Amino acid sequence: xxxxxxxxxxxxxxxxxxxxxxxxxxxxxxxxxxxxxxxxxxxxxxxxxxxxxxxxxxxxxxxxxxxxxxxxxxxxxxxxxxxxxxxxxxxxxxxxxxxxxxxxxxxxxxxx
Amino acid sequence: xxxxxxxxxxxxxxxxxxxxxxxxxxxxxxxxxxxxxxxxxxxxxxxxxxxxxxxxxxxxxxxxxxxxxxxxxxxxxxxxxxxxxxxxxxxxxxxxxxxxxxxxxxxxxxxxxxx
Numbered sequence: 001x002x003x004x005x006x007x008x009x010x011x012x013x014x015x016x017x018x019x020x021x022x023x024x025x026x027x028x029x030x031x032x033x034x035x036x037x038x039x040x041x042x043x044x045x046x047x048x049x050x051x052x053x054x055x056x057x058x059x060x061x062x063x064x065x066x067x068x069x070x071x072x073x074x075x076x077x078x079x080x081x082x083x084x085x086x087x088x089x090x091x092x093x094x095x096x097x098x099x100x101x102x103x104x105x106x107x108x109x110x111x112x
Numbered sequence: 113x114x115x116x117x118x119x120x121x122x123x124x125x126x127x128x129x130x131x132x133x134x135x136x137x138x139x140x141x142x143x144x145x146x147x148x149x150x151x152x153x154x155x156x157x158x159x160x161x162x163x164x165x166x167x168x169x170x171x172x173x174x175x176x177x178x179x180x181x182x183x184x185x186x187x188x189x190x191x192x193x194x195x196x197x198x199x200x201x202x203x204x205x206x207x208x209x210x211x212x213x214x215x216x217x218x219x220x221x222x223x224x225x226x227x
Contacts, residue, residue, distance in 0.1 A: 089154065
């Protein structure tokens with residue numbers, strides 16, 4: 001089955017700096033890659049997603065890139081703010097299969 | 113904005129007891145999911161459900177687990193005989209489409225503590 005690896009497990013940046021979180025996946029049939037933000041004690045919330053027919057997607061300060069050949073995708077947050085502090089999870093799933101596999105998570109801390 | 117709701121928010125039970133976790137998915141959604149998250153660990157897929165039957169399940173979802181949609185609004189997860197290692201946060205999610213690349217909306221979770 002699909003295996004998603006996520007790095008780093010923790011990331012600390014200064015406010016205003018950029019943060020990059022990377023994930024790799026094992027199943028070349030995976031074609032949907034969402035990113036979830038989970039604040040302490042709260043539900044995971046989708047912040048951005050990318051499908052395999054696209055190499056990059058951007059939404060304000062957040063962007064995601066996908067390299068299908070290398071089977072990796074990354075989350076980029078620019079101009080980080082303290083409220084970006086949370087655990088971020090990548091995930092992967094494939095068409096006609098609702099089994100979504102998550103990475104282990106990255107705890108991002110943005111220091112003011 | 114409609115949200116997935118879950119009850120109870122926290123459930124404490126004795127080992128060996130049965131528990132039922134309840135979820136109300138978003139009303140026009142057709143696909144439902146259960147995930148669990150052991151404290152400090154990743155979110156793990158348990159099961160997906162469509163048209164009154166399980167569509168996929170993971171290796172975690174063994175015979176101790178079952179799901180049901182008893183009426184038009186609720187979606188439940190039953191654990192027959194709880195074990196200590198079942199202690200986790202359980203999230204329900206729903207999506208509007210059967211395509212796997214459709215956004216899944218998560219509920220607030222039920223924290224299950226097995227003593």
